[in-house]
Amino acid sequence: MILLVLLASILILVVTVYQYDEQTKDYNIQRFERKEATTKQTIELELKNKTTYSVNTQNLPKIFQERIFEISSINKMNISMYDLQGDLLKSSIASAFEKIDNKPIPENILNELAQNSNHKIFKTREEKGIGYQSSFSFIHDPKFKRIGILELQFTQDNSEIEKELKEFMQRLGLVYILMFLIAIALAYFLSSYITRSIKTISDKMEQTRLNKRNEKIILNKASSEIGILVEAYNNMIDELGESAAKLARSEREQAWREMAKQVAHEIKNPLTPMRLTVQSFERRFDPLDEKAKEKLKEFSQTLIQQIDVMSSIASAFSDFAKMPTQKKEQIEIISVVKFALDIFNESYIKYYPEETELHANLDKTQLIRIVTNLVKNAIQATDKEENPLIEVKVLTEDNNLKIIVSDNGKGIAEDVKDLIFEPKFTTKTSGMGLGLAMIKNIIEAYDGSISFTSKEGVGTIFTVTLPKK
Known part of the structure; x- marks a missing residue:
C-alpha cells in the first residue's frame, strides 16, 4: 500500500x-x-x-x-x-x-x-x-x-x-506527504489487525503437540479468510485428538504384545533345560543306587538354578514396568560413584574425579544403578580386548553433574546406534536388553539426559548429565 x-x-x-x-x-x-x-x-x-x-x-x-x-x-x-x-x-x-x-x-x-x-x-x-x-x-x-x-x-x-x-508542486508535495503519512498509519493498523490474528494462529500451531490435549483457537473479530483458516485449524485439532487417541491405544496394545512375546521367550529359555533335566532324571534315577542322594541333590540344584533365572526375569520386567521413584536427597557424588566401582574387581577400571567433593540432590541407589549398568556394559564390550581400559570421570558443568564412562572396546555398529536405548534390544548373547532402557528412564525422570559416541574398533563413550538440584 x-x-x-x-x-x-x-x-x-x-x-x-x-x-x-x-x-x-x-x-x-x-x-x-x-x-x-x-x-x-x-x-x-x-x-x-x-x-x-x-x-x-x-x-x-x-x-x-x-x-x-x-x-x-x-x-x-x-x-x-x-x-x-x-x-x-x-x-x-x-x-x-x-x-x-x-x-x-x-x-x-x-x-x-x-x-x-x-x-x-x-x-x-x-x-x-x-x-x-x-x-x-x-x-x-x-x-x-x-x-x-x-x-x-x-x-x-x-x-x-x-x-x-514550483509553488503548485510544493502544495501538491505537501498533500502527497500527508497522504503518504496517512497511508503509513493505515498500513500499520491494517497489518497489525491482520497479523494479530495470524500471530494467535501461529502461536497455537507452535504449541500443537501429538501427545497432549491441544486448545482450539477462538477469535471474536477476524476477516472471513482468517475465519476459514481458524476453522480448518480447529477441525485439524479434532482430527489430531482422535488420531492421537487411536495411536496411543495402538501403541499400548503393541507394547503389551511385544512385552508378552518377550516374557514368553525369556521364560521358555529356562523351561527347556528344566524339562530335559526332569526327563533325564526320570530315565536314569535308581532309588537303589548308592549315589541316589547325590544325584537327587544335583537334580534339585539344577532346577533351583533355572527357577532363580525365571525369578530374575520376572524381577527385571517388573522393575522396567514401573517408573523409578523420584527420591531426592543430598549425597556426595564422588564417594557414591567410588562405592559403585568398588564391587568390580577388574584392574583396568580407572576412576578420575575432577573434584574432591561434589554434592547433588539425587537418589543414591539409582545413581549406583546407573554407574553399575554402564560399567558392566563397558566390561562386556572390552571382554576380548588385549589391553582393556575403562575410564570413569565425574565433573561439573554449570549447574549440572556429568558422569562419563569410556572404554576401548569393540564399539557400536552404525546400523544399531538408534536402537541402543530401545527395550529388549541387546547385542549380547545373554540378557534381556532392558539395562540401558531402564537407566534412561531413571535419568529422564530427574530431567537429565544420556548420550553416547562410538566408533567400531575404537570404543564407546557414554555421557550422563544430571541436574545438581
Missing part, C-alpha cells in the same frame, strides 16, 4: 510537470500566432492604404520609419524587416536600450523559406529561462510581389510560470 501510494505520487508529479510544460508551450505558440496574424494585417494595411511612398524593397525603411515602433509596441513583438537577400533593413529594437543584431538571415533559413509552400518558417529557442518564438515570412506589395522578408519575434519570460509551477 505504501509503495503504491509513493509510486502514484511520483507518477502524478511527473505527469503534472510534463502536462504543465506542454500546455505552456501550446499557449505561447497560440498567443504568438494571434499576435503574428494581427501584426501582419497591420503591415499589409499600411502598405496598401496609408503610405505615399512607392511600395518596393528600398522604401520599406522609409514607409515604417516610425510606424514600426508603434506596431511593435501595440502587439508587444519585435519586428525586423530584411531584403530578399537577408540583409537587415529596419528593426523595432531600440538601439538605446538593446543591442541591434545586424547579422543577416542565415542561409539555411533563406533556403528553407524559399522552398516552403506556406512561405512561413517558425522557430523556437530558450535562453536562461526566457523563451523566444520567431517567424519568417515574405512581405508582399499590393500586387503580391515579394519585396522583403518579415521577422516577428515574441519574447516569453517563463520565470513567473516556473515560479507558479
Whole structure:
C-alpha cells in the first residue's frame, strides 16, 4: 500500500510537470500566432492604404520609419524587416536600450523559406529561462510581389510560470506527504489487525503437540479468510485428538504384545533345560543306587538354578514396568560413584574425579544403578580386548553433574546406534536388553539426559548429565 501510494505520487508529479510544460508551450505558440496574424494585417494595411511612398524593397525603411515602433509596441513583438537577400533593413529594437543584431538571415533559413509552400518558417529557442518564438515570412506589395522578408519575434519570460509551477508542486508535495503519512498509519493498523490474528494462529500451531490435549483457537473479530483458516485449524485439532487417541491405544496394545512375546521367550529359555533335566532324571534315577542322594541333590540344584533365572526375569520386567521413584536427597557424588566401582574387581577400571567433593540432590541407589549398568556394559564390550581400559570421570558443568564412562572396546555398529536405548534390544548373547532402557528412564525422570559416541574398533563413550538440584 505504501509503495503504491509513493509510486502514484511520483507518477502524478511527473505527469503534472510534463502536462504543465506542454500546455505552456501550446499557449505561447497560440498567443504568438494571434499576435503574428494581427501584426501582419497591420503591415499589409499600411502598405496598401496609408503610405505615399512607392511600395518596393528600398522604401520599406522609409514607409515604417516610425510606424514600426508603434506596431511593435501595440502587439508587444519585435519586428525586423530584411531584403530578399537577408540583409537587415529596419528593426523595432531600440538601439538605446538593446543591442541591434545586424547579422543577416542565415542561409539555411533563406533556403528553407524559399522552398516552403506556406512561405512561413517558425522557430523556437530558450535562453536562461526566457523563451523566444520567431517567424519568417515574405512581405508582399499590393500586387503580391515579394519585396522583403518579415521577422516577428515574441519574447516569453517563463520565470513567473516556473515560479507558479514550483509553488503548485510544493502544495501538491505537501498533500502527497500527508497522504503518504496517512497511508503509513493505515498500513500499520491494517497489518497489525491482520497479523494479530495470524500471530494467535501461529502461536497455537507452535504449541500443537501429538501427545497432549491441544486448545482450539477462538477469535471474536477476524476477516472471513482468517475465519476459514481458524476453522480448518480447529477441525485439524479434532482430527489430531482422535488420531492421537487411536495411536496411543495402538501403541499400548503393541507394547503389551511385544512385552508378552518377550516374557514368553525369556521364560521358555529356562523351561527347556528344566524339562530335559526332569526327563533325564526320570530315565536314569535308581532309588537303589548308592549315589541316589547325590544325584537327587544335583537334580534339585539344577532346577533351583533355572527357577532363580525365571525369578530374575520376572524381577527385571517388573522393575522396567514401573517408573523409578523420584527420591531426592543430598549425597556426595564422588564417594557414591567410588562405592559403585568398588564391587568390580577388574584392574583396568580407572576412576578420575575432577573434584574432591561434589554434592547433588539425587537418589543414591539409582545413581549406583546407573554407574553399575554402564560399567558392566563397558566390561562386556572390552571382554576380548588385549589391553582393556575403562575410564570413569565425574565433573561439573554449570549447574549440572556429568558422569562419563569410556572404554576401548569393540564399539557400536552404525546400523544399531538408534536402537541402543530401545527395550529388549541387546547385542549380547545373554540378557534381556532392558539395562540401558531402564537407566534412561531413571535419568529422564530427574530431567537429565544420556548420550553416547562410538566408533567400531575404537570404543564407546557414554555421557550422563544430571541436574545438581
